Amino acid sequence: xxxxxxxxxxxxxxxRSQDLHCGACRALVDELEWEIAQVDPxxxxxxxxxxxxxxxxxxxxxxxxARSEAHLMELLERVCEKMxxxxxxxxxxxxxxxxxxxxxxxxxxxxxSGVKIDGDVASSLKFxxxxxxxxxxDELIEFLSHEAxxxxxxxxxxxxxxxxxxxxxxxDEL
Numbered sequence: 001x002x003x004x005x006x007x008x009x010x011x012x013x014x015x016r017s018q019d020l021h022c023g024a025c026r027a028l029v030d031e032l033e034w035e036i037a038q039v040d041p042x043x044x045x046x047x048x049x050x051x052x053x054x055x056x057x058x059x060x061x062x063x064x065x066a067r068s069e070a071h072l073m074e075l076l077e078r079v080c081e082k083m084x085x086x087x088x089x090x091x092x093x094x095x096x097x098x099x100x101x102x103x104x105x106x107x108x109x110x111x112x113s114g115v116k117i118d119g120d121v122a123s124s125l126k127f128x129x130x131x132x133x134x135x136x137x138d139e140l141i142e143f144l145s146h147e148a149x150x151x152x153x154x155x156x157x158x159x160x161x162x163x164x165x166x167x168x169x170x171x172d173e174l
Contacts, residue, residue, distance in 0.1 A: 022163035023099035024083070024128035025156035031082045032144055033151065034105060035075050039066035080129035084122040087115040099125055111150050136160055 043065040052058060057160070065071050083101040091094040092114075100173050102117050133140065139159055143151050 001072055008170075012043060018162075019097040020099075020124055020128050021132065022156060023086075023088075023097065023118065024125050025132050025162045026152050027086055027099050027101075027125065027130050028079060028140075028153045031079050032072070032140065035079065035146065036066045038070050039071070040064065040159065042111065043164065053147050067147070069141055069145060072144055074139060076133050080121055080126050080133060083126040083129050086125055087112065088119040088121045088125075103122075123165060132160075139172060 031132070041064065044062040045065045046060050047066045047068065048058070048060040051061050085101055086099045087102040089098050089100050091098065099121075100115060102110065102112055102115060136159075139155060143155050143159075148154065153163075
């Protein structure tokens with residue numbers, strides 16, 4: 001029995017950690033995409049050099065604010081706070097954990113059956129989110145600065161391997 005536990009415990013802990021990091025990555029991308037969608041598409045920000053060129057012109061361009069690096073950096077600073085609005089759901093057949101929003105963005109009632117909501121889950125998810133946001137900041141900005149399809153899969157599974165087990169996870173929209 002002791003040998004079996006010694007072999008199985010690290011596997012269970014590794015899977016729990018993988019589930020947590022995958023869930024945090026997916027939730028992070030969902031939250032960032034939702035925040036980007038809330039910005040008025042007509043809002044712009046000036047980018048480029050404010051120095052005057054020899055010919056008297058400036059190299060300043062206006063770009064959409066929602067996907068600007070300045071806005072994305074601002075979002076990355078605070079987005080992991082949203083992890084307190086998530087709970088943990090365990091798949092009864094695979095025993096894999098996933099993380100779902102427990103507070104909707106628009107106030108609609110949500111089905112929370114089978115969802116565990118507690119401070120430990122929220123703080124673990126927030127910590128994982130912060131480490132992912134820090135470690136993969138450049139990749140997040142690269143993917144989100146352009147409108148791209150399947151950012152969750154491309155970033156969380158293909159680019160980072162945080163969800164290498166999760167290519168079959170359904171795309172739950174917020």
